[in-house]
Amino acid sequence: MYYLVFLALLVGTGATVGAAFIDMGWMNNVIMLLLAMIKASLVILFFMHVRWSSRLTWVVAMAGFFWLLILFGVTMGDYLTRGMVEGTLR
Amino acid sequence: METLNYINNGHGLGSWLLTRDHKRIALLYLASITAFFFLGGMFAFVIRLELLTPAGDLVSSDTYNKLFTMHGVVMVFFFLIPSIPAVLGNFLIPIMIGAKDLAFPRINLLSWYIYVLGGLFTLVAALSGGVDTGWTFYTPYSTAAANSHVITAALGIFITGFSSILTGLNFIVTVHRMRAPGLTWFRLPLFVWSLYATSLIFILGTPVIAITVLLVAAERTLHMGIFDPALGGDPVLFQHLFWFYSHPAVYIMILPAMGVISEIVQAFSRKNIFGYSFVAFSSLAIAIIGFLVWGHHIFVAGQSVYAGMLFSILSFVVAVPSAIKVFNWTATIYNGSVSFDSPMLYAFGFLGLFTIGGLTGLFLAAMGLDIHVHDTYFVVAHFHYIMVGGAIMGYLGGLHYWWPKISGRLYPEPWAKFAALMVFVGFNLTFFPQFVLGYLGMPRRYHAYPEEFQVLNVASTLGATVLAAGYLLPMIYFTWSIFRGAKAPADPWGARGLEWEIPSPPPTENFLVTPIVTHGTHQYAPSKEVGHV
């Protein structure tokens, strides 16, 4: 099992690097992040045993990422809407 | 021979400094926090003296700037944030949940040492000349312009941050894993609920301030330019990151006090709380929604208008759970058996002052109005109403309530009543005029001010004198009680709860036999098991 996950991680890394050299416009970022998230999930689920852990562990692990999204989402909410009201400056 | 308890079980400095007993660690915190409180209070007093006259004549403007910075830093990071959690929480959580200790006693001791180390950094910063950035450390002033000891102070905050994190971690794990048999979540004392919610904020918020102040230090030392406008950096990003922690941190300061009030109100009206689950869940709601409102500190700082609106509406939403609590406390007293012992007086004080402080928070959350009152004394009055009028009242109330348990001694009740009265009167005299000053437009952090503001400032300084005396009194009679006070029985108030079932002061391992819990706390009415809403 661990070896399989390990292989998947290596393949994922290869794919990330490969994809980075192909110009896909904004898709590059999406693919890059998607692959990184898949890799991270593999590590969390298998190497960090969350797959076999209690619900509480799931909740705790998710909470960290969820709060990160709050931080990112709300802050970007400011940056993306700056200057949108007429007459105000960026 | 005296019966063995946690105080006399082991003597000498070593037995205290190396203890892993949560109760002894609580006392270590009590001592250090009190020291910082008086230090911060001294700073405040000099501030008030300076503001007696419009001209900046007592101290230089640089000194003044350092005074309010050190006052804010000490009071927030070294007094109020650790106050109730690290003293009362440390002492009571294991007892209230029927455990022998916190989950990680060594880490508990470690967090005290970390706190002390952080405190030392701050003292060094203060003694070697001080910091003058304001407790908010706004860039680029803090990174590029200030030439005071910013790095030392920032590191002090960074370090104590880890103390908070470890305390929060310990509480969370303890509440999840160490509850006595039968102690379901909905039988937990509300104090435990509120500290659980507080711990969530410790865990989720503190790391962000840690990295933020670290970046400020890095920018100063290594000339990396994360917030530097010259590199396209945005000073407002610092403010986002700072308030992402520091707004939730204000709930770190108030939630534990709310927990204390929940306990006191029940104990002194001999009645279980009205709407237990509303009070419990409102703590969680405050902790969680509290993370979504930070931008109300920067309405006029150049963030987008739409972001401002989001933060504004959520700030109003987060006020509702606080309102729920206040109403439930009030309803709890109805049909109770109300006594007027000193803890209850503090609780009354809390209720009134927190209500005013909280409602004036709504003034600030209303964007159009905040334009005018932002960075004026109105804000200063708002937060002192909540932090001094609310949180410290809660802290003092809790100390008075549990002091017999902690020390095993009774303090002189008439003096305690008198002190409570002095604090209340002095407090209002100090900070009420500041609302008026703020609306008149007196900016905060002003060393000198136009003459027409003087009368109100004089009133405020007078009040601060009364307040200082009010704070000195408990210090005196608590100390006195340790040596001269009558021995306290296990349950001096006729209150209910696991902490009142064990001797005062408790034995080292709290419980001889792990208790089996069959109902919630504060069940006074003799008859049936009381259901919860």
Place this chain on the structure above:
Amino acid sequence: MFTNFPLFPQQASAQAASVDGIYFFMLAVTAFFSLLIASLLTIFAIKFRRRHKDEVGVANHGALALELLWTIVPFLITMVMFGWGAKVFFDIYRPPAGAMEIYIVGKQWMWKAQHMEGQREINELHVPVGRPVKLIMGSEDVIHSFFIPAFRVKADVIPGRYNVLWFTATVPGRYHLFCAEYCGTKHSGMIGSVVVMEPNDFQAWLSGGNASDSPAAAGGKLFQDLACVSCHRGDAQAQAPQLAGLFGNPVSLQDGSRVIADESYIRESIVNPQAKVVAGFQPIMPTFQGLVSEEQLLQLIAYVRSLGASAPGAAGGTMPATMPAAGPGK
């Protein structure tokens, strides 16, 4: 000694009344709930005081209806506060078209103002009564905040970008001007006054003795002195885009996006020219960061702006989207 002892600030701008409106509403709500809580507490505490040592209270079972009541009512009240507050905020932050513009630069520890007509002042700001005034504000060093209590307006002044603030003064007189954001040693000395004058007096003041070049004229000089003109020439061989007609119009950038050439954009084009490169040009323009002060930047902007005067105004919206047309590219 204590004769001058106000308890409420003067109202001297068109916005002041609307801010005070929310304030009084809030005061009323606060008074109502504080008194409500205080009197309930007093009544309950006295009525249900402990009469003998062993008395206990009556057990609670809660009441859902009450809980809902005191959840929903405060919620609704706060939503009113939100709506009202947001509306006033919007009004205070959205400058009307055609407002008279003044440039403000904050630096430790003074306020500098430049009128379009050439008057400059320090720690004073003269404005006419009854006319909307829009301030375009930048900072030379750290964050400051421009605050006029009698007008109920305030906005932070942030290094590296511009912020705007506007007001219409209504009552002639002299009012406090404060720096409200902590900015170092003399933060409390960064004060001054705003002088509101009758329009005629204001005109007289404007044409009074110490007028210097208008910002646009000063900017024109700078444009020569800094050799901007060597690249930004009007002819077809110019290696840089023509600036006439630029202001207020959309610009196509190299990466395909499009921005409006407002003050912030022009400022960025000068201090960090490579951040947004105009489509069809090479990124050869050097940075002028550190070479021009904030005041000079504002003058350059005023100059660029004055070049655009001939072009139809931005508000018209009739401009072809590909402006400026000057470049050899698209």
Place this chain on the structure above:
Amino acid sequence: MSDGHAASEHYRGPVHQPVHSDPGYAGHSGETPHVHPHHPQLQHHFDTMEQQAEASTLGMWTFLVTEILFFGGLFMAYLVYRHAAPMAFQEASHHLNVVWGTLNTGVLIVSSLTMALGVRAAQTSAPPRTQVMWIALTMLLGTAFLGIKAIEYYDKFRDHIVPGPNFRWEGMYPQGAEMFYSLYFCMTGLHALHMVIGLGIMTWLAVTAWRGKYDAAYYTPVEVAGLYWHFVDIVWIFLFPLLYLIGRHYHAA
């Protein structure tokens, strides 16, 4: 403590008493040899080994949540500034060495594998030698990672692309590039610091494992250290593409 359990926290007080059983009252003198009804590693304030293990893993997970947000502040800054200057970031990213970066990613992934196997070894009561072998391998790989990082840092110093007064940038977007490198050094520096701390923990783990402390009944420290190590790996999984790879297609095109 004379009963030889260095790590246990037996308190010599009067009321030491496990809940379920053992009325054997230790007494104030405390040195009565206990007949341990429980595992020697069970600390006095826990009732069972499971409770203790669960508490430790929950504690570590909670700590990792704080770590996520700790790095989160930096990722936040990255997001804001990349959004503000996308081209500059691509340009600057191009100057990182993608070969070293990829290699290092591989090294960390292998180290995560060896770590996982180390935990498994303890969990299945493998002999101390095996446990130590996996831990040592993990440490070796961790050191290799830091070595490569050091080479990369050295290159940056040599080329004067370390932010600060000596920063020199020949290409486009000097300001954005300096911002990128400020973030690069903060992020990778903090990550490297975590690796160093991880290596410290591993050293301690190797020593205790060598003494045969861990077996199926008690391997919490190995498990918990593993969680930490994997977390540091995860951070890198995100850092690598965000820092090294964003400029590639832009220049390939």
